[in-house]
Amino acid sequence: xxxxxxxxxxxxxxxxxxxxxxxxxxxxxxxxxxxxxxxxxxxxxxxxxxxxxxxxxxxxxxxxxxxxxxxxxxxxxxxxxxxxxxxxxxxxxxxxxxxxxxxxxxxxxxxxxxxxxxxxxxxxxxxxxxxxxxxxxxxxxxxxxxxxxxxxxxxxxxxxxxxxxxxxxxxxxxxxxxxxxxxxxxxxxxxxxxxxxxxxxxxxxxxxxxxxxxxxxxxxxxxxxxxxxxxxxxxxxxxxxxxxxxxxxxxxxxxxxxxxxxxxxxxxxxxxxxxxxxxxxxxxxxxxxxxxxxxxxxxxxxxxxxxxxxxxxxxxxxxxxxxxxxxxxxxxxxxxxxxxxxxxxxxxxxxxxxxxxxxxxxxxxxxxx
Ligand code: OSB
Ligand code: MG
Numbered sequence: 001x002x003x004x005x006x007x008x009x010x011x012x013x014x015x016x017x018x019x020x021x022x023x024x025x026x027x028x029x030x031x032x033x034x035x036x037x038x039x040x041x042x043x044x045x046x047x048x049x050x051x052x053x054x055x056x057x058x059x060x061x062x063x064x065x066x067x068x069x070x071x072x073x074x075x076x077x078x079x080x081x082x083x084x085x086x087x088x089x090x091x092x093x094x095x096x097x098x099x100x101x102x103x104x105x106x107x108x109x110x111x112x113x114x115x116x117x118x119x120x121x122x123x124x125x126x127x128x129x130x131x132x133x134x135x136x137x138x139x140x141x142x143x144x145x146x147x148x149x150x151x152x153x154x155x156x157x158x159x160x161x162x163x164x165x166x167x168x169x170x171x172x173x174x175x176x177x178x179x180x181x182x183x184x185x186x187x188x189x190x191x192x193x194x195x196x197x198x199x200x201x202x203x204x205x206x207x208x209x210x211x212x213x214x215x216x217x218x219x220x221x222x223x224x225x226x227x228x229x230x231x232x233x234x235x236x237x238x239x240x241x242x243x244x245x246x247x248x249x250x251x252x253x254x255x256x257x258x259x260x261x262x263x264x265x266x267x268x269x270x271x272x273x274x275x276x277x278x279x280x281x282x283x284x285x286x287x288x289x290x291x292x293x294x295x296x297x298x299x300x301x302x303x304x305x306x307x308x309x310x311x312x313x314x315x316x317x318x319x320x321x322x323x324x325x326x327x328x329x330x331x332x333x334x335x336x337x338x339x340x341x342x343x344x345x346x347x348x349x350x351x352x353x354x355x356x357x358x359x360x361x362x363x364x365x366x367x368x369x
Contacts, residue, residue: 001081001111003369006073006104007035008065010363013295015323020139022166022193023055029293030061032068033328033357036107044111045352047298048103049265056191056292057219057240057266059099067100069365076104077369084109088271098243098268105269106301114347119304121342121349124274126307130339134160134314135322136189136291139169143176150177150184159314159338160185160211166193171204178208185314189214192240196224205234211313212237212259222247225256235259239290243267245275252283259313261290264301273305281310291316296329300348303333307342314338328356 012030019026034046048068050059075090087105094101113123121128135158140146150161161181163174165188174188187210194202194216205213212235217224219240229236235258242248242260244267251257260280264273280287289306292298302317317340320332327333329350333340343349 001108001115002039003036003077003081004039005037005369006076006107006367008068008365009033009035009357009361010061010065010365011295011328011357011360012362013324013360015293016325018138019293021164022139022191024053026051026293029295031295032061032064032103033295033297033352034103034107036104036111038111038115040115042111042114044107044109044114045297045348046103046106046110047294047301048099049263049292049294049298050099057243059097063097064100064103065365067094067097068104069367072100072104073367076108077367081108084112085271088269091268096243098272099265102265102267102269105271106264109270109301110347117346119342119344119349120301120347121304121307124270124304124308126304126342127309128307128311128342130341131303131306131311131317132159132314133317133335133338133340134158134162134185135318136162136316137164139164139166143173146173147176147180150181154181154184157336157338158318160187162187162189162214162316164188165190167198171201174205174208174210185211187211187214187237189239190216192217192219196227199228199231202228203232206232210234214261215239215241222251222254222256225251226254229255229257237261239263239266242276245272245279248276249279252280252285258285260285260287262287262305263290263292264305265292265298266290270301270305274308277308277310286310286312288313289315289317291318293323295324296320296327296333296350297348297352299333300329300343300350303340303342304348326356328353328360
């Protein structure tokens, strides 16, 4: 692959409903669609997943732009790329900034797959033709409204419900959900809202038959999580704490978690995601694919990754219509009976709708080789 041009389309899209977590509420999502064109005219797409504020991890839309434009794109344009696995190696001299790296690497993977005429799922080594999906439910104004939202998604067929929690909106709320829906696959995500002082409180979750609790403690911690995991039955799943293959390896060695949420952007791209997947498979650790409220391009990458066989648990990759009135890809991602069919067309397997893309665009940065 010899890259001819990279276009960063900066979009702002408005979520259908505000999404509330323990650290803040999302309404407008600002991000980049990376369009990469090679000298033969093939095109690949990637999506940046950092938010506007550094609440989840430290990266933001602005830091992504800075890293891509000033450091990462020059490295990509320096010499041709034989295989997408080389991209993360080339980026290694830049510390951290996994989401910025991943946005560009994702476009290289799509371009590579399209050149081969294969689906992204196939070039990644995916084996599933369909994937199971769950849904992540934000903090609601009342328990009553939460129960209504859960019921709606159960009826829509989603295979597991993930409830966002925070101090004051946790054990009692989950108890109500469990009472109303005794058999659903249920889990909670705290986004780092607790400390080890809450062990006694978190232990109460053990009575609720939860699949797991996601990231209860510090966003950058694996030591306290190991202590907590030793004290509770409910499996811990790490999200924010895992920013690389080595983070995953260390967390598993230390017993900090029993399950890993893989987000392509958070770990620095598809090559790193695959490495984590392969290691977890060897270790018998279940993984699933998390979400960052992506538009269609990022969603398509998530679907392709989830086709790998150690993605044994339903992910957060819900349907386009759960987030947007109008997605930027065609067809939109649809969920039926809790299942998404993995596309077989070349690359990400969905077309970017240029008209829609332009309607959401607020800035455009073009870098030519
Ligand atoms: O912790 O997984 C998370 C959304 C924004 C930031 C962090 C998280 C989430 C979600 C929703 O849980 C995932 C999605 O539906 O894309
Ligand atoms: Mg999470």
